[in-house]
Amino acid sequence: MITKINLLSLFSGLIFSIGLGISGMMNPNKVQGFLDLSGRWDPSLALVMGGALLVTFFIYPLIIKRKEPIFEENFDLPKNKKIDKNLLIGSFLFGIGSAIGGLCPGPALANIAILNPNIILFVIAMLMGFFIHTIAVSYLLNKSIK
Amino acid sequence: MVYYIVIENFTLIPSLSGGIIIGLSASLLMLFNGRIAGISGITKGLITKEHSNNEKYWRLFFLIGLLMGGFIISITMPSMTAKSSKLHPIQMIISGLLVGIGTSLSNGCTSGHGICGLARKSTRSIVSVIIFMLSGFFTVYILFHVLGLGG
Numbered sequence: 001m002i003t004k005i006n007l008l009s010l011f012s013g014l015i016f017s018i019g020l021g022i023s024g025m026m027n028p029n030k031v032q033g034f035l036d037l038s039g040r041w042d043p044s045l046a047l048v049m050g051g052a053l054l055v056t057f058f059i060y061p062l063i064i065k066r067k068e069p070i071f072e073e074n075f076d077l078p079k080n081k082k083i084d085k086n087l088l089i090g091s092f093l094f095g096i097g098s099a100i101g102g103l104c105p106g107p108a109l110a111n112i113a114i115l116n117p118n119i120i121l122f123v124i125a126m127l128m129g130f131f132i133h134t135i136a137v138s139y140l141l142n143k144s145i146k
Numbered sequence: 147m148v149y150y151i152v153i154e155n156f157t158l159i160p161s162l163s164g165g166i167i168i169g170l171s172a173s174l175l176m177l178f179n180g181r182i183a184g185i186s187g188i189t190k191g192l193i194t195k196e197h198s199n200n201e202k203y204w205r206l207f208f209l210i211g212l213l214m215g216g217f218i219i220s221i222t223m224p225s226m227t228a229k230s231s232k233l234h235p236i237q238m239i240i241s242g243l244l245v246g247i248g249t250s251l252s253n254g255c256t257s258g259h260g261i262c263g264l265a266r267k268s269t270r271s272i273v274s275v276i277i278f279m280l281s282g283f284f285t286v287y288i289l290f291h292v293l294g295l296g297g
Contacts, residue, residue: 006207008178013211014218016171016183016257021219021226023164024157028231032296033155035286040154044161049260051165052172056265059173064266069180076181077266078253083273090251091259091274095281097244100237100289103228104256105249106185108242109209110216111228118233122242129246130190 005071017110023048026111028102035099160226172261179204184258185212186249248278 017026024030024044033042068074098104101122103111108126111119172183181204191197192205220227249255252274254263259278263271289295 001203003203005179006204008174009181009204009208010211010214012171012175012179012183013208013213014215015174015211016168016185016208017212017215018218019164019167019169019171021164021215021223022167023161024226025164026216026219026227027225028228028233030155030157032286032290035282036290037151037283038287039152039290041151042155043153044155044157047158047161048165048168049256051162052169052261053165053264055166055169056172056261059169060176060262060265063173063177069176070178072178072180074180075176078182078263078268078270080253081268081270083270086251087253087270087274088277090248090253091277092248092281093244094248094252094255095278096285097241097246097248098256098278099241099282099285100244101233101241102231103241103245104185105189105245106212106255106257107228108245109185109189109212110219112213113216113220114224114227114229116228116233118235118238119228121235122233122238122245125239125242126246127189127193129243129248130186130194130250131246132243133247133250134190134194 008071016106019052020107020110023051025104026107031102031104031107032099168257168261172257172265175208176262182258182262183208184254184262186245186255187253187258190250252278 020026025048030042030044034045064075103122105126108119108122112123175181175183188205188208192202192209254271254274259271259274264275
């Protein structure tokens with residue numbers, strides 16, 4: 001269980017949330033401020049994604065050109081390339097949700113540390129959301145097989 | 147008619163630096179482990195039946211690291227956390243559900259599609275980011291300027 005892969009994952013997660021914190025993504029006010037174009041607009045989050053892409057946009061293609069990652073055997077990249085209803089509706093709902101709460105999954109989980117019951121509510125609701133969709137999918141799949 | 151945008155609270159250096167750090171984190175995960183740093187996918191994969199035990203373990207370790215970092219931030223710079231925002235239980239439940247269902251349906255979130263997907267030049271991710279951004283702008287417009295809630 002304490003493997004190179006898992007330790008690297010831990011380190012990556014640690015850096016990730018430190019980045020989230022420094023960037024302001026952990027603060028719902030900053031997220032909503034970014035989305036409030038017609039009010040008092042806070043452009044900061046554009047710089048967050050911009051800063052992240054400054055790195056990944058150039059480094060990712062170099063990495064993926066390799067035959068394999070350094071620790072793992074294979075790259076595990078999404079294979080679905082279709083733009084389907086699920087993508088469109090899901091993105092739309094995610095946009096609404098993250099605007100209402102000012103939180104994305106990562107910042108929400110990182111905010112567990114502040115021990116605010118409202119954050120715990122969000123996280124539980126988000127996990128329920130995962131389950132609701134996953135169960136609905138397997139139910140519909142089973143129905144269509146019958 | 148004169149249109150103007152009022153800019154406030156712009157934290158250029160911290161936001162850019164934080165973004166770069168996030169990008170480095172995602173790059174590390176891809177270079178060493180060959181995995182996408184998409185938080186919704188990592189979390190969902192941990193708790194649902196999708197994956198083998200190995201695929202669950204690295205996710206667990208990633209999230210433990212994420213929580214540790216959150217803890218560090220909450221101690222060293224608490225004003226950067228949700229402590230600075232007023233949160234309401236009903237707001238949290240509704241938004242949490244929508245984020246959970248939405249990211250599950252679209253198979254990604256701001257990190258998965260926005261940071262990793264765009265870097266891979268994935269058309270799915272480009273579409274997803276455009277839609278969730280527009281949806282977000284629209285929702286905040288309705289919340290703040292039509293319903294008069296918050297802001």
